[in-house]
Each structure stands twice: as C-alpha cells, then as structure tokens.
Amino acid sequence: MTTQEPVIVIDKLQKSYGKVQAVRGISMSVERGEIFGFLGPNGAGKTTTIRCMLDVIRPSAGTIRVLGMDAQRDTLALHQHIGYIPGDVRLPGQMTGKQIINYFSRLQGRQPVLLDDLVARFDVEIKRPMKGYSKGMRQKIGIVLGFMCDPDVLILDEPSSGLDPLLQRTFNEFLLEEQARGKTIFMSSHIMSDVEKVCQRVAVIRQGELVTVEEVEKLREKAGQRVTVEFGDTVAQEELARIPGVSTVSKSNSSYHFSVSGNMDPLIKALSRHEVVRLQAEEAPLEEVFLKFYEEPEKATTVAQ
Amino acid sequence: MATTTIAKSIPVPKKRAEALAVMVRAIINARTPLSIGIFYGALIALLVAAIYPALSQANVGTYLSSGIISGLIGAHLTNFSGFTTILGIELYSAFYGLLFGGILAWIAGGSIPVTIENGTLDLALSRPISRTRYYLESYLGVLICGAIIGLVTVLAVWIDTFLVKNADINWQWLWITQLVQWAFMFFAAGLGMLLGSFINASRTAQGTALGIIALGYLMNAFGGLADQLKWLLKASPFYYAPAIDPLVFHQLTWWYPLVLVIAGLVCGIAGLVVFIKRDLPTT
Numbered sequence: 001m002t003t004q005e006p007v008i009v010i011d012k013l014q015k016s017y018g019k020v021q022a023v024r025g026i027s028m029s030v031e032r033g034e035i036f037g038f039l040g041p042n043g044a045g046k047t048t049t050i051r052c053m054l055d056v057i058r059p060s061a062g063t064i065r066v067l068g069m070d071a072q073r074d075t076l077a078l079h080q081h082i083g084y085i086p087g088d089v090r091l092p093g094q095m096t097g098k099q100i101i102n103y104f105s106r107l108q109g110r111q112p113v114l115l116d117d118l119v120a121r122f123d124v125e126i127k128r129p130m131k132g133y134s135k136g137m138r139q140k141i142g143i144v145l146g147f148m149c150d151p152d153v154l155i156l157d158e159p160s161s162g163l164d165p166l167l168q169r170t171f172n173e174f175l176l177e178e179q180a181r182g183k184t185i186f187m188s189s190h191i192m193s194d195v196e197k198v199c200q201r202v203a204v205i206r207q208g209e210l211v212t213v214e215e216v217e218k219l220r221e222k223a224g225q226r227v228t229v230e231f232g233d234t235v236a237q238e239e240l241a242r243i244p245g246v247s248t249v250s251k252s253n254s255s256y257h258f259s260v261s262g263n264m265d266p267l268i269k270a271l272s273r274h275e276v277v278r279l280q281a282e283e284a285p286l287e288e289v290f291l292k293f294y295e296e297p298e299k300a301t302t303v304a305q
Numbered sequence: 306m307a308t309t310t311i312a313k314s315i316p317v318p319k320k321r322a323e324a325l326a327v328m329v330r331a332i333i334n335a336r337t338p339l340s341i342g343i344f345y346g347a348l349i350a351l352l353v354a355a356i357y358p359a360l361s362q363a364n365v366g367t368y369l370s371s372g373i374i375s376g377l378i379g380a381h382l383t384n385f386s387g388f389t390t391i392l393g394i395e396l397y398s399a400f401y402g403l404l405f406g407g408i409l410a411w412i413a414g415g416s417i418p419v420t421i422e423n424g425t426l427d428l429a430l431s432r433p434i435s436r437t438r439y440y441l442e443s444y445l446g447v448l449i450c451g452a453i454i455g456l457v458t459v460l461a462v463w464i465d466t467f468l469v470k471n472a473d474i475n476w477q478w479l480w481i482t483q484l485v486q487w488a489f490m491f492f493a494a495g496l497g498m499l500l501g502s503f504i505n506a507s508r509t510a511q512g513t514a515l516g517i518i519a520l521g522y523l524m525n526a527f528g529g530l531a532d533q534l535k536w537l538l539k540a541s542p543f544y545y546a547p548a549i550d551p552l553v554f555h556q557l558t559w560w561y562p563l564v565l566v567i568a569g570l571v572c573g574i575a576g577l578v579v580f581i582k583r584d585l586p587t588t
Contacts, residue, residue: 047587054431057584076433084431086587090424092334103425106326107432110318145428149318155431 005068007032007153007184008053013062015048022048024208025062030186030201035179037199037216038188041294045208046188047087050157053186054084066153080109083151087158087188088135089142097126097133097141104145112148119144121170135162143171147178154178156187160194172198192287204293211293216286223284224261230254232275243270259284327429327439331446334419335412342408342454350461353395354468357388369394376526380549388472392462393482393549399525401486402543405454406493407518413447413497414514418507421586430585440580444498444573451490459483475555482552488562488569489546493518495569495576502576505586518542542568 006029015023023045030036040046051057053064055075064071069078091100105112119126124140125133133141139162146154160168175185175198189195195202196216204211224245231254240256241249244266249258255278260267264281271279332339368374375381379399382390417440420426429439462479466472497514504510521541528538538544545561 051427051587054427056427056430076435079431079433082431084428086424086427088424088587092423092425103326103330104428104432106321106323107429107434109321109323109433111321113316113318 005032006030007034007067008036008186009063009065010049010053011063011065013049013052013064014060015045015052015057016060022208023052023059023205026203026205026208026210027062028203028210028213030184032184033179033182034201035175035185035187035199037195037202038186038205039190039192039195039202039290039293040188040205041190044205046205047157048208049205050155050186050188053155054079054082081152083146083149083154085142085146085154085156085159087161089138089145091130091138091141093131094129096129097124097144100130100141101126101144101148105149108149110149113150115144115148118147121174122167136164136167139163140167152183154183154185154187156185158189158191159187160189160191168194192285192290196286204290206294219286219289220283222261223286223289224259225264225281226284227258227260227267228278228280229256229271229276230278231256232277235274239270243267325442325445327434327442328446328449330420330425331416331443332449335416335446335450338408338412339450339453342405342450343457345404346454346458347461349396350392350458350465351468353388353392354465357391357469360391361386361388372530373526376529378549379525379543380547380553381529382549382553388465388469389474390553392465392474393552396458396462397482397486397548397552399522399543399546401458401548402489402493402546403518403522405451405458405486406489407515408454409447409451409490410493410497410514410518411511412450413444413494414501414504414511415507416443416447416498417501417580418505418510421505422507426585427587436581437577440498440502440577444494444577447494447498448491451487451494455483455487455490478551478555481557482548485546485548485551485557485562488565489542489548492542492565492569492572495572499572499576499579502580503583 008030010029011027012025013023013027014021014025026045026049038046038049048057052059053066053071055072058072066078067081071078095103101112101115105115118124122140122143124144125137126141126144130138130141139159143159146156146159160171163171172194175187179185179198187195187199199216201213201215202219203213235256237249237251237256240246240258245260245262245264246267247259247261249256251257260281369378369382377399378394379402380393382394417426420429420443426439430436459479462474466474493514496517497510500514501507501510504513521543524537524541525543528534528536528541528544542565545564547558547561551557
C-alpha cells in the first residue's frame with residue numbers, strides 16, 4: 001500500500017447472527033497516524049466490527065482491509081502488524097503476568113521491546129498469579145499485551161474500562177505519544193471524555209448502523225456554547241429564541257440559559273440592546289452531542305445537520 | 306505512580322522462537338486430569354503386583370468366564386492363571402479405555418473451550434497464528450497427554466516385574482497391547498477435539514465426550530449378552546480395542562485398531578474444519 005492510502009478501510013460490512021443484524025453495511029476509513037474513535041452504546045455493534053477486523057468472526061458481507069491486506073484472507077501477514085486490547089481482559093487465573101506476557105510474545109513471534117517501559121509507566125504487577133488481579137490490573141496487563149511488540153496498528157476495544165482516572169490520563173498521554181510515533185489507533189469506547197481528548201475523528205454507530213463519521217473539532221463546533229445571561233431589564237424569551245444560532249432557551253429567576261451554535265455576533269448585537277448584569281459562556285460538552293446520536297434517528301439527523 | 310516516558314529510540318522487535326507455545330499451554334491446561342491419569346495408571350499397575358499373590362490362589366475361573374464379567378472386561382477368559390492374565394483383567398481390559406480413554410476425551414473436550422473461557426483464544430488468534438495451527442497444536446498437546454499416560458502404565462508394569470516373582474510378561478505383546486490402547490485413546494482424543502470445536506462451554510464439551518465413551522463401554526458390556534444385541538457390540542469403539550487378546554492370547558485382528566485410528570482421524574479433521582469455519586464467541 002502507498003503511504004497515502006487509508007490504513008483501515010471498512011466497506012459495506014454486514015454481520016448477522018441468524019435473523020439479528022448486528023452490523024448493517026457500515027463503511028468508513030482510518031488514515032495513517034490517526035487516532036480514530038468508534039463510539040456507540042452497548043450492543044451497537046462496536047465489538048462485532050472489531051472482531052471482524054481480527055477475523056475472530058466472519059462478516060456476512062462486505063470487506064475489511066488493514067494496511068492494504070484483507071482482514072479475512074491475509075490474516076497471518078496482517079496480524080504481524082496488529083496489537084489488540086479486548087474490552088474485558090480475562091486471563092487464566094493460575095498464570096502470572098510474566099508468564100502471560102511471555103506466552104503472547106511467543107505467539108507474536110517477536111521480542112516485547114516496549115515491555116519494560118510499559119510496565120514502569122502503567123505500574124503493572126507481573127509477578128503474581130492473575131486470580132488475585134482486579135479488573136483494572138487485568139486491563140493494565142491487556143495494555144501491555146497490546147503494545148509490547150510495538151505494532152503498527154492498534155485495535156482497542158474500550159481499552160480504558162476499569163482504569164482509575166489517573167491511569168486513564170496516563171493512557172491517553174501514551175496514546176498521543178504512540179500517534180506521534182506514526183502508529184494508527186482504532187479505538188472503540190462509550191466514554192466520551194476519553195475519545196474527546198485523544199481522537200481526531202469519530203464514528204458513531206447505533207443499532208448496527210453508522211450514524212456519522214466526523215472530526216471531533218467539527219462536532220465541537222456543532223455542540224456550540226452554553227450561555228447564561230442575567231439581565232437588568234425585562235427581556236422576552238421569544239426575543240432570545242429569534243436570534244440566529246440560539247436554541248433551547250430556558251429561564252430561571254432573572255437569568256436566561258440557552259445554547260448558541262456557530263457565530264456569536266448576532267447574539268452579542270442583540271444583547272447590546274439590553275442591560276446585561278452577568279454573561280457566562282462555556283463550551284457545551286460533546287457528550288450531549290453523542291447522546292443525541294445515541295437516541296432516536298430523528299434527533300441524530302438534526303444534530304448531524 | 307511511575308511516570309517513565311517511552312524511550313524515543315525503540316529497537317525494531319527481533320523475531321522470537323515460537324516453540325509450539327500453544328501445544329505446551331494445552332498440556333499445562335490439562336495438568337489436573339493428566340495427573341489423575343498418571344496417578345491411576347501407576348496405582349492400578351502397582352496394585353496388580355500387590356494383590357497378585359493372593360488372587361493367584363483364589364478360584365475365580367468360573368466367575369471370569371460368565372457372560373456379564375466378560376462384558377465388563379471386554380474379553381472372554383476361561384483360564385485364570387499367571388501375572389499377565391490378571392494384568393490384562395485389572396489394567397488392560399475395557400477398563401483401560403473407560404478410565405484413560407475417558408480422561409483423554411475429557412482433556413480433548415476442554416482443550417479449546419477452556420481457552421474461550423479464560424480469554425486467551427481471542428488474544429492468541431489476534432496474533433500471527435492460524436486457526437489450523439492453533440487447533441493442531443492443541444490436538445498434539447492432547448495426544449502427548451495420552452502418550453504420557455500410556456508410558457507411565459508401561460513403566461509401572463516394568464516395575465511390577467521386580468515385585469512379582471516369575472512375572473510372565475511377553476514384552477513384545479505388551480507393547481502391541483499398549484499400541485491397541487493408544488489407538489483407542491487416539492479415537493477418544495479425536496472425539497473430544499470434535500466436540501470442543503463447536504461447544505463453547507468446557508464442562509459441556511468434556512462431559513459429552515466422557516459420556517460418549519461411557520456409553521460405548523456400556524454398549525460393549527451388554528452387546529455380548531445376546532445375539533440380538535451384537536450390533537451394539539460392533540457399534541462400540543471398545544469392540545475394536547480388545548487389548549486382552551494380544552496380551553494374554555498373543556493374537557490380534559490387525560484392522561481393529563485401524564478402525565479406531567481412522568475414526569479418531571475423521572473426528573479430529575471434522576473438528577478442524579468446524580473450528581476454521583465458525584465464529585468464535587467472546588465467552
């Protein structure tokens with residue numbers, strides 16, 4: 001493949017289990033050196049898509065190409081370049097972390113060159129048997145297993161679930177460093193804040209269908225600002241609602257709360273005609289946008305527009 | 306918490322020898338039933354030596370020649386004399402297939418489902434390991450467990466020769482007997498691998514494999530009681546492993562063990578095809 005080609009190309013992927021359609025013809029691509037977020041509520045089809053990428057399950061229709069190789073036909077060649085972290089890392093209780101790392105680096109057929117750094121950075125305990133490990137500790141082992149052989153493409157299925165906030169921050173920093181080293185990262189999640197911090201683009205999947213693929217910055221623009229204004233004089237709620245870009249106006253005491261998307265200029269000009277006691281504006285959390293995508297199709301369409 | 310930064314100059318990962326890692330792991334996963342097999346193999350063989358002097362004095366010829374006992378041990382004996390005969394009854398009769406074949410079917414049945422349950426299958430197959438190789442290495446691990454159990458019983462019989470005076474063992478025929486039992490174990494392994502290739506829960510796959518072996522034993526035990534039940538006898542895998550015949554009578558229908566080997570191979574290959582084709586579960 002050339003360096004310009006996308007690293008991951010999913011084309012019309014479908015996966016059915018009997019009459020249940022888990023994934024319904026999704027298409028998307030991930031560029032080289034990108035951290036790509038794959039978002040959706042539980043049961044949306046995220047893990048099914050990832051397991052198709054790994055050839056653990058077979059698509060009913062459609063293709064997946066990673067690094068120019070077919071995920072179903074060129075499995076062995078492709079898997080030499082892939083690191084994978086499952087959402088729920090479960091490992092044999094009697095094995096120690098060290099034995100597990102040794103086993104999987106043998107299966108990879110490569111030395112775990114990043115092992116020492118990862119163990120130090122994530123403070124991973126590798127000497128005790130896994131049966132005494134908490135979910136977070138197992139997840140840390142999962143991170144080590146995914147990254148230790150320095151793969152080119154990382155496929156992460158809700159990788160930070162079970163990590164405490166401090167470790168989540170360390171993990172996010174690590175992902176950005178790996179991206180700087182040219183790694184491509186495909187990461188599913190339902191934790192919006194994590195995705196927002198590290199991903200350049202996100203795809204949202206709901207009930208097996210792709211709702212949108214969007215740059216995080218553009219989504220942020222769509223989310224707009226949350227504004228609170230306290231007036232010294234009387235202002236009608238309808239007047240505010242008529243201002244271009246203003247929506248969801250509500251009133252409490254002498255303050256109005258509303259959202260503003262796009263250019264703030266019409267709002268500022270409208271406010272200048274009144275006595276403004278206090279003005280507060282803050283970025284609306286992306287979570288609200290995502291939640292709308294997760295809800296009914298009509299709302300999602302509105303947000304996408 | 307440590308805040309080490311990943312070194313900027315990371316060496317290119319060197320290749321590492323894989324050294325049948327899946328096979329070794331399959332044997333380690335089977336360590337409990339394997340230990341049980343080794344323990345009972347050695348115990349029964351040594352027990353035979355311990356009880357032989359007393360048993361050789363007892364008059365059990367009529368008892369042994371009864372139809373029911375013949376069915377239970379899977380051979381018709383009329384003359385009870387000598388160490389080899391008692392070894393044939395106590396160790397190398399149909400009990401061998403029931404106990405050690407059952408243990409191997411249990412090991413094989415769980416070989417793949419256990420890795421689904423402990424979460425290592427997904428992680429292993431996300432590495433450059435084909436499903437064919439994963440299955441065959443697991444299968445090889447199971448067969449090695451069978452080989453170990455068989456060798457331990459032969460070793461215990463060899464120790465018996467030091468404990469029993471005038472142990473009348475013909476070693477050539479003992480090895481042939483052991484080969485017949487290995488053919489049975491090969492069938493049990495193939496059966497277990499087939500069941501484990503499509504049953505996700507280890508206990509279900511293991512229990513089903515063991516149940517089929519036990520059913521085969523019962524078919525063999527009752528099939529000889531009446532002519533109308535002969536079909537039961539011939540449908541049982543135990544019919545094709547008459548290990549007392551080579552051990553005691555020094556005779557063997559050569560194609561009997563071949564039936565078991567072919568049946569085991571068919572089951573094993575069918576399991577491989579199923580494992581390659583199927584979607585693998587997360588739990």
